[in-house]
Amino acid sequence: MKSYPTENIRNVVLVGHGGSGKTTLAEAFLYRSGATTRMGKITDGNTVCDFEEEEIRKGISISTALAPVDWNGHKINILDTPGYADFTSEMRAAMRVADLAIFVVSGVEGLEVQTEAAWNYADELDLPRMVFVNKLDRENSSFRQTLEQMRDRFGKAVAPLSLPLGRETDFHGVISVIDVAAFDYSGSEAKEVPVPDERRARVDEVRTDLLDSVAESDDELLERYLEGGEITRDEIVHAIHEGVDEARMFPVLVGSASNLIGVDRLLDIIVAAGPSPLERPPAEGEGGEVREPKPDAPLSALVFKTMTDPYVGRVSFFRVYSGVLKGDTSLHNATRKVDERVGHVFTMRGKTQEQLPEVVAGDIGAIAKLAQTITGDTIAEKSAPIVYPGIEPPEPLLPKAIAPKTKGDEDKLMIGLHKIIEEDPALKLERSDETHQTILWGMGDAHLDVVLEKLKRKFSVEVTEVPFKVPYRSTLRGKADVLGRHVKQSGGHGQYGICNIRVEPLERGSGFVFEDKIFGGAIPNQWIPSVEKGVRAAMDSGVGTGFSMIDLKVELYDGKFHPVDSSDMAFQLAGSQAMKEAVEKAGVTLLEPVWSLDVMVPEEFTGEIMGDLQKRRGIPEGIDTIGGGKQIVKAKVPFAEVAHYATDLRSMTGGKGTFSWSFSHYQEVPHDLAQKVLEATKAQV
Numbered sequence: 001m002k003s004y005p006t007e008n009i010r011n012v013v014l015v016g017h018g019g020s021g022k023t024t025l026a027e028a029f030l031y032r033s034g035a036t037t038r039m040g041k042i043t044d045g046n047t048v049c050d051f052e053e054e055e056i057r058k059g060i061s062i063s064t065a066l067a068p069v070d071w072n073g074h075k076i077n078i079l080d081t082p083g084y085a086d087f088t089s090e091m092r093a094a095m096r097v098a099d100l101a102i103f104v105v106s107g108v109e110g111l112e113v114q115t116e117a118a119w120n121y122a123d124e125l126d127l128p129r130m131v132f133v134n135k136l137d138r139e140n141s142s143f144r145q146t147l148e149q150m151r152d153r154f155g156k157a158v159a160p161l162s163l164p165l166g167r168e169t170d171f172h173g174v175i176s177v178i179d180v181a182a183f184d185y186s187g188s189e190a191k192e193v194p195v196p197d198e199r200r201a202r203v204d205e206v207r208t209d210l211l212d213s214v215a216e217s218d219d220e221l222l223e224r225y226l227e228g229g230e231i232t233r234d235e236i237v238h239a240i241h242e243g244v245d246e247a248r249m250f251p252v253l254v255g256s257a258s259n260l261i262g263v264d265r266l267l268d269i270i271v272a273a274g275p276s277p278l279e280r281p282p283a284e285g286e287g288g289e290v291r292e293p294k295p296d297a298p299l300s301a302l303v304f305k306t307m308t309d310p311y312v313g314r315v316s317f318f319r320v321y322s323g324v325l326k327g328d329t330s331l332h333n334a335t336r337k338v339d340e341r342v343g344h345v346f347t348m349r350g351k352t353q354e355q356l357p358e359v360v361a362g363d364i365g366a367i368a369k370l371a372q373t374i375t376g377d378t379i380a381e382k383s384a385p386i387v388y389p390g391i392e393p394p395e396p397l398l399p400k401a402i403a404p405k406t407k408g409d410e411d412k413l414m415i416g417l418h419k420i421i422e423e424d425p426a427l428k429l430e431r432s433d434e435t436h437q438t439i440l441w442g443m444g445d446a447h448l449d450v451v452l453e454k455l456k457r458k459f460s461v462e463v464t465e466v467p468f469k470v471p472y473r474s475t476l477r478g479k480a481d482v483l484g485r486h487v488k489q490s491g492g493h494g495q496y497g498i499c500n501i502r503v504e505p506l507e508r509g510s511g512f513v514f515e516d517k518i519f520g521g522a523i524p525n526q527w528i529p530s531v532e533k534g535v536r537a538a539m540d541s542g543v544g545t546g547f548s549m550i551d552l553k554v555e556l557y558d559g560k561f562h563p564v565d566s567s568d569m570a571f572q573l574a575g576s577q578a579m580k581e582a583v584e585k586a587g588v589t590l591l592e593p594v595w596s597l598d599v600m601v602p603e604e605f606t607g608e609i610m611g612d613l614q615k616r617r618g619i620p621e622g623i624d625t626i627g628g629g630k631q632i633v634k635a636k637v638p639f640a641e642v643a644h645y646a647t648d649l650r651s652m653t654g655g656k657g658t659f660s661w662s663f664s665h666y667q668e669v670p671h672d673l674a675q676k677v678l679e680a681t682k683a684q685v
Helices: 022-032 053-058 085-097 113-125 143-154 197-216 219-226 233-245 263-273 410-423 445-459 525-541 568-586 603-615 645-653 671-684
Strands: 009-015 065-071 074-080 100-106 129-134 158-160 162-165 173-176 181-184 191-193 250-254 300-309 313-322 324-326 329-333 338-342 345-349 352-355 358-360 364-368 378-380 398-404 428-431 438-442 463-466 473-476 480-488 495-505 512-516 552-560 588-602 619-627 630-638 658-668
Touching: 009 022, 009 085, 009 113, 009 263, 022 065, 022 074, 022 100, 022 129, 022 263, 053 445, 065 263, 065 345, 065 364, 074 263, 085 113, 085 300, 085 445, 100 113, 100 143, 100 263, 113 143, 129 143, 129 263, 143 158, 143 250, 158 197, 162 181, 162 197, 162 250, 197 219, 197 233, 233 250, 233 263, 250 263, 300 410, 313 324, 313 358, 398 410, 398 445, 410 428, 410 445, 438 445, 445 463, 473 495, 473 568, 480 568, 495 525, 495 568, 512 525, 525 552, 525 568, 588 603, 588 645, 588 671, 603 619, 603 630, 603 645, 645 658
Parallel strands: 009 074, 009 100, 100 129, 129 250, 158 250, 512 552
Antiparallel strands: 065 074, 162 173, 173 181, 181 191, 300 313, 300 378, 313 364, 324 358, 329 338, 329 378, 345 352, 345 364, 398 438, 398 463, 428 438, 473 588, 480 495, 495 552, 588 630, 588 658, 619 630
8 A cells, every 4th residue: 555645644433332334334445436346244254354263253353453445545543443342442542643533323223322432432532523324225224313312412513414315115325415316326326416305494404503603603704694604515514524523513424334335535535524634633741842743853653453364463553643654663662661673564445454665744653573562662763752642441340250161271371461451452361369369350241252252362362250359358246365386206306386366356457466575585576576577477378268368466475495495486386376266266357358449320310329339238329420421339348249240230220320339348248148258168169
């Protein structure tokens, strides 16, 4: 692919709810622009953008794909993103490097949850937006109803530039509001036809609204418009361009991606009214410094995606914000302050590489085999470094405990997981010291299932899901004064260690306190740390419950030693024995982790969420109203009751609820529940 000047580049991200037709629209762009010679289909598993085996098998997108096309001398970098909540991090990363978001909305299902979530993120980024209402050739589709939903949610700035010609299965073309012309797609090529008389009034109504918006954007235009003067087509398009660029106008176009209806009109408006990189605010570094998107500026680029290719290894996708990135050179990773050697630079069309002579400011490209560069890193001129804010993935909220099916595959499992996490920063790997489990955290069941499938396919590691263990702890019920004794003197070098300790529970969160109260050399100083080590070992092993002990004070006040037979090990074992005696004497209680939850939901779900949290033994702490018809329910809830809350909340709210959480404290487990936990633990041993 040739190199394009910055002003002729459009970086477009396709976003919307899963199943709205984003990948099919990308396929239509490729075919309509001549980049491919046939239209792939999701059902046939042969689309350019969904090429991973897991995507083909499930019929959904699970990662962002790049698909550049040429249209009217402009390069349009299409970023096709997943639409399911489990893969939100892919969408957010792609939106960070795009200059325009095309929201693909199904005319059958209308405005859906993930479309709203993506719109909210576009608001955060102040990202220009357009809307393509798709699937208007399907039964039960309704453009008018879908438009009303969007205007109710996003305001009157949602402005139709085209209307459907025909309805449902009779949908066969589009009516241009700008040109007051209809285009029939019944044949192999779109053909201009008269606007049907029955549609004329609606077209005039929508065009009047559009002209009102256009006129209000410019004082000179407004004055002429109010005096009855004409606004030319070029002036309309220019005003739309400015409105889109400033994210105060969101044009809506209609069509059917699968039947190529309206696809060319959408490409035309992307080129005519979509912002080029030159028209977006300059990129800002973490220190507030900015870089203009000019080829003659110092090089700076952001890596927004990492992919593992079976043939070339790691592939890093980047957006150049300033300067020019050329192949066969050395690059500087400004985030990590390391240099990287670069071979060829290229673009990707799905899984196919296309070599590039260079990647200019504003363009998107890829590099293979960067050894130390990961998603979110900045590549910059070493003599003029800049570091852009990294790409922060959403916090993974669903844990899954896993183990390799085949003994001895532990190393292969870890290698595979670390490589997959390089591709997908929304994953988190944890080795729990309390439960001795390997825990993989993800965004949801579908997200984690895809990871396990990849492990099997790419790294030949089959994984078993094991029951997730809650990291319970334990502590003493009361005080105790006990003796720990380890004496063995039956010939030869013996073992001799005796210690007297007082133990008592402390307030939650106090930790462990060990006090040396030895007087008169009852135990020599050299053996006192040995007693503490033995006490800690017994606490870590979870004497009496199998769960490590916390929040204890241990006072060592007396003991005995032997000048020959005493040793470090003897006093360690004495300290451990003393803790066992303390548990027998004072009793032990089970503790569970409690988390602080902030659950954000539309107001109509607040009552249901409050009731559900109380059923989970949660303690509500209040409700905050945050506007937009949403509220945040705050509560403290035992982790055992919300370990899989990510799935449960999505089910309760139809995907409209989100939450964040953090560890709060440990509290005593109710007696009946504690007995069940301890019985289950004994059964597993």
